[in-house]
Amino acid sequence: MKVLYRLNSAGYQAYLVGGGVRDLLLGREPKDFDVATDASPEQVKSVFNNCRLIGRRFRLAHVHFGREIIEVATFRSNQEAAKQDDRQLENGRILRDNVYGTLEEDAQRRDFTINALYYGVEDFSVIDYAGGIDDLHNGVIRLLGDPESRFREDPVRLLRAVRFAAKLGFVIEPATEAPMNRLAVLLQDVPAARLFEEVLKLFLAGTALETFEKLRHYDLFAQLFPATEEALTHEDHEFPITFVNRGLQNTDKRIQERKPVTPAFLFAVLLWEPVRLRSEALQASGTHVYEAVQIAASEVLAKQAKHISIPKRFSYPMRDIWQLQSRFWQHNGKRPHRLRGHPRFRAAYDFLLLRAESDEVDQAEADWWTRFQERWPQEESPQAEEQQTQGRKRRRRRRKPKNTATADD
Numbered sequence: 001m002k003v004l005y006r007l008n009s010a011g012y013q014a015y016l017v018g019g020g021v022r023d024l025l026l027g028r029e030p031k032d033f034d035v036a037t038d039a040s041p042e043q044v045k046s047v048f049n050n051c052r053l054i055g056r057r058f059r060l061a062h063v064h065f066g067r068e069i070i071e072v073a074t075f076r077s078n079q080e081a082a083k084q085d086d087r088q089l090e091n092g093r094i095l096r097d098n099v100y101g102t103l104e105e106d107a108q109r110r111d112f113t114i115n116a117l118y119y120g121v122e123d124f125s126v127i128d129y130a131g132g133i134d135d136l137h138n139g140v141i142r143l144l145g146d147p148e149s150r151f152r153e154d155p156v157r158l159l160r161a162v163r164f165a166a167k168l169g170f171v172i173e174p175a176t177e178a179p180m181n182r183l184a185v186l187l188q189d190v191p192a193a194r195l196f197e198e199v200l201k202l203f204l205a206g207t208a209l210e211t212f213e214k215l216r217h218y219d220l221f222a223q224l225f226p227a228t229e230e231a232l233t234h235e236d237h238e239f240p241i242t243f244v245n246r247g248l249q250n251t252d253k254r255i256q257e258r259k260p261v262t263p264a265f266l267f268a269v270l271l272w273e274p275v276r277l278r279s280e281a282l283q284a285s286g287t288h289v290y291e292a293v294q295i296a297a298s299e300v301l302a303k304q305a306k307h308i309s310i311p312k313r314f315s316y317p318m319r320d321i322w323q324l325q326s327r328f329w330q331h332n333g334k335r336p337h338r339l340r341g342h343p344r345f346r347a348a349y350d351f352l353l354l355r356a357e358s359d360e361v362d363q364a365e366a367d368w369w370t371r372f373q374e375r376w377p378q379e380e381s382p383q384a385e386e387q388q389t390q391g392r393k394r395r396r397r398r399r400k401p402k403n404t405a406t407a408d409d
């Protein structure tokens with residue numbers, strides 16, 4: 001509100017737009033607030049002391065209030081795109097999008113009608129050029145303009161349609177939905193780093209299971225996680241899909257309870273089936289289980305990196321979670337204590353519980369570890385501290401097997 005009032009009194013138009021308006025109208029808590037204005041980024045900066053300009057391609061103003069940031073963007077235009085020098089199109093895809101425009105033009109370049117609502121403080125009303133209010137009331141996700149060309153312009157909109165449908169419990173209206181399966185392959189052209197960000201938003205919004213099912217329905221999941229899709233479709237057993245379902249349900253529950261969720265665990269769940277299958281094949285041809293998992297993990301991560309780039313800070317813990325699984329079967333002597341002291345023990349144990357719940361492994365195995373922890377609470381386990389540091393040293397010295405492609409290399 002401060003940003004809107006301040007820009008108005010400096011003589012500019014200013015509106016709250018996007019998810020902020022949508023979520024407030026739905027009685028939900030907005031994740032962030034975006035403001036659209038006819039002031040240029042430099043003009044915005046001159047109005048606020050607490051303002052920074054960011055971005056080279058898209059110049060945006062960030063107005064800071066303590067830890068909160070209000071993103072202020074100048075109205076942009078989607079019109080006459082091809083004619084503008086500032087903006088290039090390649091196969092219908094937007095490469096640059098830096099042409100300023102009017103409020104109406106700004107509304108037209110947004111993705112869905114429910115995201116193109118503008119709230120202003122001149123008269124405290126919502127401006128709706130595209131029928132967004134009706135769609136909000138009817139629970140409809142509708143792309144503005146011609147769906148096929150809007151999806152081609154930016155294929156990430158395919159994922160956004162699914163994300164909002166799942167998160168808000170809305171339906172994607174028929175004309176928007178019609179080309180989705182056919183256009184799913186366009187995700188191949190989206191940079192792997194952007195897809196990583198989008199996948200996090202898809203699976204960390206509290207409706208991961210619903211989102212997963214919709215992604216598969218629209219053939220989008222196969223574009224994001226081809227190895228997983230392949231493994232799930234060609235599997236005769238129930239447990240791999242149960243495992244993913246349970247893992248996603250867990251994630252949703254943790255988010256509802258406002259507990260932290262780590263992307264590493266989520267990605268470890270999503271990629272487990274291909275890792276498991278590959279490692280079993282390697283073991284069948286005589287490779288030791290430890291090495292088999294290591295090789296399988298490297299191969300699966302390397303292939304996955306072509307689609308979604310998973311930063312090392314997540315792929316390293318993923319490898320640990322997978323690698324530690326084989327060590328759960330060693331119950332003798334100090335080994336369980338050593339495993340217990342591993343920094344990633346807790347995540348690996350949660351992973352084991354999921355495998356047991358989905359009948360991939362014997363529940364008795366998970367129970368053994370549950371009892372073990374009850375018998376040896378962390379503080380009382382004499383080796384724990386010591387082993388933790390040793391474990392780290394040992395890991396550092398261990399070498400990777402030769403001739404193994406690694407996603408992280």
Ligand code: ATP
Nearest residue numbers: 018019020031032034109110111115116154156157
């Ligand atoms: P949330 O923040 O809850 O995920 P949001 O709708 O605010 O949802 P943002 O990614 O924050 O989504 O984007 C803000 C607004 O910018 C959107 O509401 C939409 O109007 C516009 N927008 C974002 N991404 C796109 C896109 N790929 N194509 C067209 N418009 C977009």
Ligand code: MG
Nearest residue numbers: 018019020032
């Ligand atoms: Mg937002």
